[in-house]
Amino acid sequence: MIRVGQGFDVHEFAQGRPLILGGVTIPHTKGLIGHSDADVLLHTVTDAALGAIGEGDIGRHFPDTDVAFKDADSAKLLEKVWSIVEEKGYQLGNIDCTIIAQKPKMQPYIPEIQARIATLLKSEISRVNVKATTTEKLGFTGREEGIASMATILLIKA
Numbered sequence: 001m002i003r004v005g006q007g008f009d010v011h012e013f014a015q016g017r018p019l020i021l022g023g024v025t026i027p028h029t030k031g032l033i034g035h036s037d038a039d040v041l042l043h044t045v046t047d048a049a050l051g052a053i054g055e056g057d058i059g060r061h062f063p064d065t066d067v068a069f070k071d072a073d074s075a076k077l078l079e080k081v082w083s084i085v086e087e088k089g090y091q092l093g094n095i096d097c098t099i100i101a102q103k104p105k106m107q108p109y110i111p112e113i114q115a116r117i118a119t120l121l122k123s124e125i126s127r128v129n130v131k132a133t134t135t136e137k138l139g140f141t142g143r144e145e146g147i148a149s150m151a152t153i154l155l156i157k158a
Contacts, residue, residue, distance in 0.1 A: 001157040002093060005052025007044040012146040021099060021106070021147070022113030022130065023075045023120065028104045032147060035064035039074035041099055041130075041149045045117060046078045048095065048153040053088050055081075078120050085155065092123040093154035099132040100141050100148040106132035 017031025022041040032038035046058045055061070062069045062077050069077075085091075095117070099106050106113075110130050118125040135142040 003052040003054075003090065003155040005048040005050065005153045005155070006151065007047030007049075007051065007153075008148070008150045009040045009043040009047065010140075010146060010148045011038045011040040011043075012140075013144065019104070020074070021109070021149075022097075023116035024109055024112050026104060026106075026109050036062070036069055036072040036077065037074050040147050041097060041113070041151075042074035042078050042117075042120075044149040044151045045095065045097065045121075045153070046074070046081050048151040049078075049081050049085055049121075049155070052153050052155045053085055053090065055084060075116070075120055082121060086122075086158075089158050090155040091158045092121045092127050093156040094127045094129070095121065095151055095153040096129045097131070097151040098149060099130070100135060100150070101132065102134050102137060102142050102144045 011032035011034050013030040014033040019026045019028040019031045020037050020039045114128045114130045118128045140146055
């Protein structure tokens, strides 16, 4: 049996915060705003995994109204969700992620991000694809107001 899920998330830029994407801190003049560490990519991966197993979304499991998740490490949230995936008897088939940002350029960080996601999903790196694109200076990402990301995941019954 296979299950497919998709995720999408957006976070706004802000001064004075680190930029964390896919569990990797990326040098940039701004970071992202969020109740947690605002890792838009790991939030997307988490939502895709939750969708594939029919368990709602990240907000249902880790509400931004709960102080317990204030400044939470998104990698730890994904680990909790991945344990639910495993409890239901699934493992990663593959995941395809896209980061949508005008700046910073993501290419130098993609191998490290792929490795981090593979580790979090207890998988080999060949099953994790991460790519980045711009919106050719259109929309909020093009104006460098924030970053969006999307992912599609395939889970396989273990």
